[in-house]
Amino acid sequence: MPKLKFLLVPLLVVVAAGLGVWLHAADRSAGDTWHSAGTEVPDRIDVYATVQRIDAAGREAVLRVLAVPRGRFGEDDGAAPTAELRLLNSSSLRGDQVFPAHQRISGADLPIALSGGTVTDYPFDSYDAKIQFAAEMNGEQAPVLFTLDKVDSLFGLSVHAYEAANGVGGAEVRFSRSGGVLIFAVFMMITMWGLAIAVLLGAKHLVSRRRGLVWPSFGFMAATLFALAGFRNIAPGTPPIGSLLDYTAFYWAEAVIAVSVVVAVVAGAITERANAEPR
Structure with a gap:
């Protein structure tokens, strides 16, 4: 009986540690999920958006956005546009982005307003956002392929609907507290x-x-x-x-x-x- 008690403690530690590793893996897998919407035609604008952080009190999400022109719209393997590129977004907090022709495109942080939910519901609060991107090259509408992922470990991301019509790429997303x-x-x-x-x-x-x-x-x-x-x-x-x-x-x-x-x-x-x- 004393030997059984002696073995029981390490066994419980191993089980608890194993459960923790499993929960961490599940939380990490959910965080590594990415979503895409739009068209995959050769001549398009790829828009990569990564959720950097969620400011629940300020009711905004900060996206790091990078536009990559493909096909006839881009040069130098998508590092620069062949003509002036205007990236239109759904942000009510900042205007559209303009990239001059033949100049290297760099990423930018874009704030997106959140709706619904309240921070006082913590830890069961959740927020909604509609994220959309469209593009114009010299006034001509260019099709968009939109990809969204996140790095903020405090929130999980789920997509309710995708926008992939008339050259627009986007999604209606919900941010909820992560499992951890x-x-x-x-x-x-x-x-x-x-x-x-x-x-x-x-x-x-x-x-x-x-x-x-x-x-x-x-x-x-x-x-x-x-x-x-x-x-x-x-x-x-x-x-x-x-x-x-x-x-x-x-x-x-x-x-x-x-x-x-x-x-x-x-x-x-x-x-x-x-x-x-x-x-």
Whole structure:
């Protein structure tokens, strides 16, 4: 039996580590997924857009966009356009991009406005965006092949509809918190409630047993009160105060701990005073 217990601990560690590796692989595979829409004719403009970051509080997504002219529209293996290239986009935050003829094209960061959702729903908030690109070469519309992927590890990306008509390439996308963020946020909620219940049980023991002023116990309780605030502030994505995380766990945990400390100290002081009085 002791040998079985000795082997059980390493086995549980291996299982937990294996589960973590599997979750990481699944989250990474979802993050490496790319989507494309448009036409694949030889003469076209390839538009590569990568989601660099999602600013939930500012309600915008930042895309790094690179246009590559193909066929008769490009030269030097797509590094430069043969004529003036105008890249039209759906961003309401910045105008269209213009690339002079025969000059090397460089990538640019493009902000896209987000709709729907609110950051106070963290960690279950999600946002929608309509991303579209069209192109013109010397006033002539050029077909577009649009490719979208992401590098922001805090959000997942899913496509609801594709736009691939009249030379336009685009997609209607939804950004939601990644699996890693959801797991950590739920872990934070459980931990907050666990610490609050632990302090409550400790205070109940001190009061019911009339232990008086047990300063090491009070130090642990008070430290937990302030430690939870720091713990809450490391939530991935830095959610604002007043989010769902706060209303379901943080506020309640802080209230339970604060009341437990006050009640335990007051009851302990009363007990110490009663014990000190001459009989």
